[in-house]
Amino acid sequence: MRIACVFVPQLALQAVLRRTPDARGGPVAVLEAGGDGAASAGGKARPKRIARVTEFSPEARREGVRAGMTGAQAAAVSAGLRLLTVTAADREAASAALADVGYAFAPRIERADAGDRVFFETEDLSRLYPAGEQAIAQAVQAAAARVGLGVRVAIAGSKGVGRLATRARELAVVPSAAGPARAALASIPVEILVEDTELAAAFRRWGLRTAGDVAALPVDAVGLRLGPVGARACRLARGLDDEPFVPRLPEDALEEAIDLDYPVAELEPLSFLLRGLVDRALARLRGRGLACAGLTLRLALDPRGVDVRTVPIAAPTGDAATLLQLARLDLARRPPSAPIVGVRLLALPARVRATQLDILRPAGPAPDRLAATIARLAALVGSDNVGAPVVEETWREEAVGVTVFDHAGPDVPLAAQATEPRLTIRRRRPPEEIEMLLDRRGPAAFRGRETTARVMVSAGPYRLSGEWWREPENTFQREYWDVHASDGAVYRVHQDQRDGRWYLDGYYD
Amino acid sequence: MFSVSLVGMSARPALDPALLSHLISAQRLEDRRGRRGSGIPAIDRLLGGGWPRAALCELVGRRSSGRTTILYAALARALAAGEAAALVDVGGGLDPRRAFAAGIALRRLLWIRCDAGEAAKAADLVLGAGGFDVIALDLGDARPRLPTAGWIRFKHGVEKQGTTLLVSAPARAAGTCAAAVVELGPGTPRFVADGAPLFAGLQAEAVRGRGGHDRAEPESQEARCASLAFSCRS
Numbered sequence: 001m002r003i004a005c006v007f008v009p010q011l012a013l014q015a016v017l018r019r020t021p022d023a024r025g026g027p028v029a030v031l032e033a034g035g036d037g038a039a040s041a042g043g044k045a046r047p048k049r050i051a052r053v054t055e056f057s058p059e060a061r062r063e064g065v066r067a068g069m070t071g072a073q074a075a076a077v078s079a080g081l082r083l084l085t086v087t088a089a090d091r092e093a094a095s096a097a098l099a100d101v102g103y104a105f106a107p108r109i110e111r112a113d114a115g116d117r118v119f120f121e122t123e124d125l126s127r128l129y130p131a132g133e134q135a136i137a138q139a140v141q142a143a144a145a146r147v148g149l150g151v152r153v154a155i156a157g158s159k160g161v162g163r164l165a166t167r168a169r170e171l172a173v174v175p176s177a178a179g180p181a182r183a184a185l186a187s188i189p190v191e192i193l194v195e196d197t198e199l200a201a202a203f204r205r206w207g208l209r210t211a212g213d214v215a216a217l218p219v220d221a222v223g224l225r226l227g228p229v230g231a232r233a234c235r236l237a238r239g240l241d242d243e244p245f246v247p248r249l250p251e252d253a254l255e256e257a258i259d260l261d262y263p264v265a266e267l268e269p270l271s272f273l274l275r276g277l278v279d280r281a282l283a284r285l286r287g288r289g290l291a292c293a294g295l296t297l298r299l300a301l302d303p304r305g306v307d308v309r310t311v312p313i314a315a316p317t318g319d320a321a322t323l324l325q326l327a328r329l330d331l332a333r334r335p336p337s338a339p340i341v342g343v344r345l346l347a348l349p350a351r352v353r354a355t356q357l358d359i360l361r362p363a364g365p366a367p368d369r370l371a372a373t374i375a376r377l378a379a380l381v382g383s384d385n386v387g388a389p390v391v392e393e394t395w396r397e398e399a400v401g402v403t404v405f406d407h408a409g410p411d412v413p414l415a416a417q418a419t420e421p422r423l424t425i426r427r428r429r430p431p432e433e434i435e436m437l438l439d440r441r442g443p444a445a446f447r448g449r450e451t452t453a454r455v456m457v458s459a460g461p462y463r464l465s466g467e468w469w470r471e472p473e474n475t476f477q478r479e480y481w482d483v484h485a486s487d488g489a490v491y492r493v494h495q496d497q498r499d500g501r502w503y504l505d506g507y508y509d
Numbered sequence: 510m511f512s513v514s515l516v517g518m519s520a521r522p523a524l525d526p527a528l529l530s531h532l533i534s535a536q537r538l539e540d541r542r543g544r545r546g547s548g549i550p551a552i553d554r555l556l557g558g559g560w561p562r563a564a565l566c567e568l569v570g571r572r573s574s575g576r577t578t579i580l581y582a583a584l585a586r587a588l589a590a591g592e593a594a595a596l597v598d599v600g601g602g603l604d605p606r607r608a609f610a611a612g613i614a615l616r617r618l619l620w621i622r623c624d625a626g627e628a629a630k631a632a633d634l635v636l637g638a639g640g641f642d643v644i645a646l647d648l649g650d651a652r653p654r655l656p657t658a659g660w661i662r663f664k665h666g667v668e669k670q671g672t673t674l675l676v677s678a679p680a681r682a683a684g685t686c687a688a689a690v691v692e693l694g695p696g697t698p699r700f701v702a703d704g705a706p707l708f709a710g711l712q713a714e715a716v717r718g719r720g721g722h723d724r725a726e727p728e729s730q731e732a733r734c735a736s737l738a739f740s741c742r743s
Contacts, residue, residue, distance in 0.1 A: 373638035376634050389603055405619045423710055423739040424578050425604045
């Protein structure tokens with residue numbers, strides 16, 4: 001079995017850089033509050049939580065920023081330093097994005113508890129990447145870069161060896177066989193081989209500098225002196241590891257979130273925040289070859305409360321502008337009851353329908369562009385007004401339904417070319433109530449919202465009734481007439497036999 | 510290469526005959542793009558083969574002139590040929606039973622119900638998606654109120670996408686942006702008087718209007734007119 005280990009070094013720093021991409025390339029430090037700060041000046045026992053630098057960019061390191069500095073100390077040594085705080089939402093989003101990178105390459109992955117590492121099998125990828133495992137590792141790095149993460153990738157025969165290789169190198173391919181694996185790991189320093197500093201110090205005291213030196217020792221003897229931890233380090237240095245691989249299927253929905261330092265009460269700044277969330281969510285979905293089929297916004301309100309809303313999406317789409325527009329429309333239609341201090345965006349993944357092109361038929365619209373267009377049309381005219389028309393199972397003439405548009409749907413054989421085309425009716429929905437003047441032959445004149453006319457010729461009545469099994473108010477009993485009016489049009493009108501009212505159904509056209 | 514001859518107050522360049530033989534008139538260029546069947550033989554004859562492809566076309570007529578039937582016939586024809594079609598329907602007047610009877614594969618028709626203010630935007634979105642061979646913009650009774658720039662945008666859009674945009678309205682609006690225009694006269698209803706009268710259908714006169722590409726020599730009135738008959742029977 002070949003396993004890829006993908007590791008995100010400095011997860012907190014990368015998580016905040018995903019949220020603030022403009023800070024990339026400059027000196028950046030992450031401040032995190034710890035509970036071990038100095039006591040307050042008054043000498044009270046309660047410790048003061050002082051935020052200290054935990055992670056920082058290479059640019060900040062060059063300017064002298066070090067871990068453990070307070071924000072003031074770090075700002076003093078680096079004038080252009082950006083001090084950013086990391087939230088749990090940032091970490092979760094970055095960790096989930098890393099998982100999506102894994103799912104882009106394998107159906108099942110294993111996520112490490114810390115959230116900064118994923119493992120997945122690579123044996124099935126050899127057909128997609130005939131150039132070899134080096135190409136697979138580079139493709140994983142490129143996929144991670146697309147979701148805003150810089151990762152280290154190692155492909156090895158076991159999880160432990162892969163984990164060790166990512167601690168030592170940006171990109172590594174370690175053979176599975178014990179001999180070549182031992183040779184590939186031989187130059188790794190013992191401080192990297194073992195994370196336990198006491199164990200590393202013990203190896204140093206024995207005069208061991210590299211993993212190759214440790215691998216040369218007999219495993220049983222090391223285990224006798226340093227315990228199972230030492231024996232495991234010795235086996236790892238030889239390229240041997242028996243840690244089980246426990247992969248899992250992806251979760252249904254993916255989440256992106258942001259916690260705010262200050263409440264947002266207006267739509268425009270909220271849209272700005274949503275844009276970043278939508279972009280990041282779509283980047284993760286694209287990595288798995290998926291689109292967004294549903295959007296749920298969970299808005300944390302100030303001072304308390306949560307507003308959860310589902311944004312309807314007509315068809316799966318990967319278009320950020322469309323999703324943002326739909327979210328904006330929903331927020332504008334139903335504004336939150338209080339300012340917002342946090343946003344969680346759940347995107348439901350779905351596959352965009354693949355279309356098998358027919359050699360004898362035109363290609364038609366591209367599925368992804370069509371989905372985005374339908375979503376935009378739904379935002380413009382309402383989702384109930386976009387789709388394919390469908391005949392409802394009722395005899396009510398005005399009934400019509402809307403179903404999912406399917407360009408590749410079944411054909412209807414075109415009726416044999418008749419000498420006269422079939423006349424259609426342009427319907428009024430719902431039928432428009434009109435005033436009707438009657439004479440002894442039937443309708444004589446009528447007045448509606450837009451039309452007032454005398455009836456020249458009338459044909460009817462045609463009686464239609466149905467749905468008698470339903471509630472009395474839902475049944476219908478009608479008498480239809482076709483009337484040639486003085487304005488030149490031929491209208492279809494009916495009288496409701498239950499209350500005697502007249503309605504204009506439409507006109508023949 | 511060419512000389513300029515002054516005739517009266519107007520100056521028109523007289524092209525070299527050798528060069529002239531290589532030029533293609535707008536009318537011939539349009540014909541080269543091809544035409545699609547309208548689904549009604551009389552309309553096909555009137556338009557010289559059907560509605561032009563990659564062009565904006567207008568169908569003009571008052572109530573009960575038969576323009577909705579002509580529109581549905583074009584949609585049915587396109588869908589039967591496996592092409593993609595959309596109907597932007599102002600007021601949502603589509604009758605699905607009659608549309609099905611006219612040969613429209615309902616499941617494959619993208620139907621957008623909207624009001625008059627949203628129609629142009631909806632049609633523009635469908636056009637922008639690409640891949641639709643026929644887009645019918647049925648304005649119903651609404652007078653088209655789109656600025657000239659909007660029609661020019663549609664014209665360039667359909668030429669780029671290869672789409673036939675059929676605009677059905679009570680009055681002309683697209684002006685020279687329309688490549689083909691069919692104007693329908695008021696329909697004359699036919700009632701069968703066998704005891705009580707029974708509505709049997711409509712008769713209407715169709716006239717080919719002058720479109721933006723219509724640079725052909727003047728034709729006789731007969732060549733520009735067609736009689737249409739629409740049946741109401743199942």
